[in-house]
Amino acid sequence: MIELEGVPELIDPVMVAAFEGWNDAGDAASAAVAHLDREWKGEVFAALDAEDYYDFQVNRPTVFLDGGVRKITWPTTRLSVVRVGDANGKGRARDLVLVRGIEPSMRWRSFCNEILGFAHELGVEMLVVLGSLLGDTPHTRPVPVSGVTSDAELARRMDLEESRYEGPTGIVGILQEACTHAGVPAVSLWAAVPHYVSQPPNPKASLALLNRLEDLLDVRIPLGELSEDARAWQLGVDQLAAEDSEVAEYVQSLEEARDTADLPEASGEAIAREFERYLRRRDPQSGPGVATEGGLADGRDGSFHRDTPSGRTRPPRPVPKEPREPRPGDDPGSGPTDPGHDKNAMDSADESDPSGGAGSADSAKPEDGPEDSGR
Numbered sequence: 001m002i003e004l005e006g007v008p009e010l011i012d013p014v015m016v017a018a019f020e021g022w023n024d025a026g027d028a029a030s031a032a033v034a035h036l037d038r039e040w041k042g043e044v045f046a047a048l049d050a051e052d053y054y055d056f057q058v059n060r061p062t063v064f065l066d067g068g069v070r071k072i073t074w075p076t077t078r079l080s081v082v083r084v085g086d087a088n089g090k091g092r093a094r095d096l097v098l099v100r101g102i103e104p105s106m107r108w109r110s111f112c113n114e115i116l117g118f119a120h121e122l123g124v125e126m127l128v129v130l131g132s133l134l135g136d137t138p139h140t141r142p143v144p145v146s147g148v149t150s151d152a153e154l155a156r157r158m159d160l161e162e163s164r165y166e167g168p169t170g171i172v173g174i175l176q177e178a179c180t181h182a183g184v185p186a187v188s189l190w191a192a193v194p195h196y197v198s199q200p201p202n203p204k205a206s207l208a209l210l211n212r213l214e215d216l217l218d219v220r221i222p223l224g225e226l227s228e229d230a231r232a233w234q235l236g237v238d239q240l241a242a243e244d245s246e247v248a249e250y251v252q253s254l255e256e257a258r259d260t261a262d263l264p265e266a267s268g269e270a271i272a273r274e275f276e277r278y279l280r281r282r283d284p285q286s287g288p289g290v291a292t293e294g295g296l297a298d299g300r301d302g303s304f305h306r307d308t309p310s311g312r313t314r315p316p317r318p319v320p321k322e323p324r325e326p327r328p329g330d331d332p333g334s335g336p337t338d339p340g341h342d343k344n345a346m347d348s349a350d351e352s353d354p355s356g357g358a359g360s361a362d363s364a365k366p367e368d369g370p371e372d373s374g375r
Contacts, residue, residue: 004121007045007081010095014217015119018130019077021103023170025193026202028132032209033100039222042080042098046118050074053104053111077101077111079118084219094219097122103171111171112178119184126185128216130209131172132202135192138254139237143208144192147216150180158216160187189213194254196247197237203229 016036018029036042050056059075080098097118104111119127137144147160155162165173172188179186189212191205207230210221241247 004045004118007122010081010097010122011083012094013081013097013122013124014094015097015099015115015122015124015127016130016213017099017115017127017175019101019103019171021170023103023131023133023172025132025134026198026205027200028191028193028202028205028209029130030100031201031203032130032206032213033098035206035210035224035226036082036096036221037080037098037100039224040082040084040096042082044078044080046079048077048101048111048114050076053077053107054102055105058105059102075102077104077115084221094217096217097124108171108174109178112175115175116178116182116184124184126187127175127179128213129172129175129186129188130191130213131170131188132191132193132205132209134195134198136254136257137192137194138251138258139194139197139204139234139241140251140255141258143205145208145212146190146192147187147212148176148190149185149187150176151185154185154187158187187216189216196250201229201233203233206230 016033018024018033020027020030024030050061054075056075061072061074063070063072065071078100080100082096082098083093084096099115118124135144147158148163148165149155149158149160150163152162154160163176176186176188189209191209193202193205203226207223207226210223210226213219214221241251
């Protein structure tokens, strides 16, 4: 039995999770949940035992000095809770349970059961898992975000895609399928990250995930400096691409493919929906309990805990993806062993994952787990 001391009774709680590793291209998903935790001053109430789920030779602990005393931070998954308001400014508050950690090295079934145990004890109504993958999408266009669920009724009600993926999966896919078998409504949101500029951070992809989460949960998320960071990131990639004619030509081909694929979506209904979203986010009025850039408008402390300035660095030079033949020994789940290798360079995503559709910028589709949830 999981005992939660000091956690108040939650209001319409939704669990939002992201995990570093294979399902986190450009660190976009984990950075999005970190943003929520930072802006809303999340309070950690539980952490999973690192000994149970992590190989410390793969995810090593770190040593730091705290007032001259050496301490160790172990890789783990932590849960925190925040209270937010609705997007319409009518004062309807709800709680988010934020799950942030690293994809476990072992015992994935037990890991998912423990997460679901917390969800049951807290009365969580739905679980939303954020992920990001590499895709043939240009950095100059809006980031494609796909919403996927294994629940047919939930797909119809929330205008989501029903899962059809088959192939290698990560902890995001396993957790979503575990939720399905446990009767917990679950949704995964996937942002497509340009494969030619996959190095973290990618604030534009994080911003796209948060915008989609706003629409899904009908809440207003304070963006802080994230919008400015996304613009600076795109400007930096623009400048680097312009310095290499081959890269610029490749980006142009992706743009043409993306624009052609998106042309049928430019309907009057789609334009109206985007305009409504724009107006809602611009609305300066906010009722009690609504999260704004000044804090929660309910009389509580509105200060935010912010990271120290990141000092934006220019992204590394983007390099076009070189095609190659599939190799029998490819293992997408194991990841590279070379510390200098990009941890998000998922070769298998181009071979077995639907995100590797040739030449189509709209081909980036999420992997969302095999049929067997591991039960």
